[in-house]
Amino acid sequence: MIVSEENVDGDIMELTNGAEATVRIEDGCVVKERIQKRYRLRELDERIRKERTKAESRLISEARRLGIPTPIIYDLENSVIRMQYIPGTPLKHVINEELSERLGRLVGLLHTGGIIHGDLTTSNLILYKDRLYMIDFGLSFMNSGVEARGVDVHVLFQTFESSHRDHESLIQAFCHGYRQAFTGADEVLVRVTEIEKRGRYA
Amino acid sequence: MKGTVLGIEGTAWNLSAAIVNENDVVAEVTDTYSPATGGIHPREAAQHHAKYASTVIRKVLEEAKEKGVTSSDIDAIAFSQGPGLGACLRTVATAARMLAIKFNVPLVGVNHCLAHIEVGRWKTPARDPVTLYVSGANSQVLAYRMGRYRVFGETLDIGLGNAFDKFARNAGLSHPGGPKIEQLAKMSTNYIPLPYVVKGMDLSFSGLSTAATEALKCNSLEDVCYSLQETAFAMIVEVTERAIAHTGKREVLLAGGVGANMRLREMLDIMCTDRGVSFHVPEKRFMGDNGAMIAYLGLLMYNAGDILTIENSHVNPNFRPDDVDVTWLE
Numbered sequence: 001m002i003v004s005e006e007n008v009d010g011d012i013m014e015l016t017n018g019a020e021a022t023v024r025i026e027d028g029c030v031v032k033e034r035i036q037k038r039y040r041l042r043e044l045d046e047r048i049r050k051e052r053t054k055a056e057s058r059l060i061s062e063a064r065r066l067g068i069p070t071p072i073i074y075d076l077e078n079s080v081i082r083m084q085y086i087p088g089t090p091l092k093h094v095i096n097e098e099l100s101e102r103l104g105r106l107v108g109l110l111h112t113g114g115i116i117h118g119d120l121t122t123s124n125l126i127l128y129k130d131r132l133y134m135i136d137f138g139l140s141f142m143n144s145g146v147e148a149r150g151v152d153v154h155v156l157f158q159t160f161e162s163s164h165r166d167h168e169s170l171i172q173a174f175c176h177g178y179r180q181a182f183t184g185a186d187e188v189l190v191r192v193t194e195i196e197k198r199g200r201y202a
Numbered sequence: 203m204k205g206t207v208l209g210i211e212g213t214a215w216n217l218s219a220a221i222v223n224e225n226d227v228v229a230e231v232t233d234t235y236s237p238a239t240g241g242i243h244p245r246e247a248a249q250h251h252a253k254y255a256s257t258v259i260r261k262v263l264e265e266a267k268e269k270g271v272t273s274s275d276i277d278a279i280a281f282s283q284g285p286g287l288g289a290c291l292r293t294v295a296t297a298a299r300m301l302a303i304k305f306n307v308p309l310v311g312v313n314h315c316l317a318h319i320e321v322g323r324w325k326t327p328a329r330d331p332v333t334l335y336v337s338g339a340n341s342q343v344l345a346y347r348m349g350r351y352r353v354f355g356e357t358l359d360i361g362l363g364n365a366f367d368k369f370a371r372n373a374g375l376s377h378p379g380g381p382k383i384e385q386l387a388k389m390s391t392n393y394i395p396l397p398y399v400v401k402g403m404d405l406s407f408s409g410l411s412t413a414a415t416e417a418l419k420c421n422s423l424e425d426v427c428y429s430l431q432e433t434a435f436a437m438i439v440e441v442t443e444r445a446i447a448h449t450g451k452r453e454v455l456l457a458g459g460v461g462a463n464m465r466l467r468e469m470l471d472i473m474c475t476d477r478g479v480s481f482h483v484p485e486k487r488f489m490g491d492n493g494a495m496i497a498y499l500g501l502l503m504y505n506a507g508d509i510l511t512i513e514n515s516h517v518n519p520n521f522r523p524d525d526v527d528v529t530w531l532e
Contacts, residue, residue: 019443019446019448037436037476038472038473038476039436039439039468039469039470039472040432040439041393041436043393044393044395044398044432045436047398048398141402151402
């Protein structure tokens, strides 16, 4: 999910059309709707969309309680979440070492709280009024295992490598912040290098 | 590309040898181990392969000869190096080494999963697909990227076919369970909720199989078969769809024995239609385990110079498709 700063005044704006959900802006709010899948039995489809929507909004609020800026949830209905629109700039356009270290601290807080984001990319972090917001918890889940945390960090490092020239210094800065906020950081960072060698989550 | 390759498949219950050239399958002979009761017993399967390997190979050579291809035309011997049951793999590898020495030609070690993909690319119009490979032991979503077939999603425990077989055994149905479950499922439209386990891009089927067995206590067999199919197939179709969204590829290829199931095909077809991508299913003989696919990927690898010495031809029961450097594609 990419929320950009343009076009906020338009009433409805289609932002993405991923495999799972559509995201649009309606009356200044983000509306995320999990779309129906015709291949799935209706009954099963509705159950899954409802469960996932509920889980996502719960994790967004839970992350906020851990001290991570996330959108405020306004409403939840079946497979639709209405939440706060964060009008800032995606981190991928403004990232530097200082912001990467702050990101490390946020991910450290998240992992300390037992949450895995599941899609940590620099598009899913928004800098707004000097606060770094974490968005799109669509693939998030609760897990305190080294492997899940390692994959979470690995996915982020991959976006560093694929879209930022000075990725090595960004990774170092991230690790610095991550270690500050999370006592299990070293074990996870060792696992990240193992995961890289496996080439599994390419 | 040129040449003629003899390939032998024997990762599990199917022993199959084929002779393939760049145009087509010249000959193929198969002998399947079928257990008297229960599922595949690894040792018995290997003994079956040992007992019939020479017959199958002799027959395939005879069949090829009738079509004008003799043993002196064979340029390489390919065998399924893994993944699979260790004892079965070793039996087939021994036969392949013997043939390579006898004919004085190179040996090619083929990854079984990749052979499924390559035979699909050969026998359907699919060029650069997202492949859903579902068989007894394997359930993976793969796509080519930068020199390797990457695994975008896979089962964390047992293969889908295995989950079906396990349930079928518990329900008193004979091996293989898949076709029987498919028939029984057609007689129901009553869905019983079962666990739907998709973790990110990965899948888990063992809990589903157990829950389906439990559900038999208070539901009809038809209803449980129907619900098991609907749940398991929705899971793999979802992961396939995610892989398409992630990679931006425009084709889906179905591979593996479970691909024979018509409800699975229907669900994939709906998903592909809704996403605007094409859907490809090879002929049935190329879906389950077959010698032709091993011979064909063997031919591609032979042409790329990707051959093995006898000393380095160990089998690998846990051979991952994403461990293979793809030498045969540009």
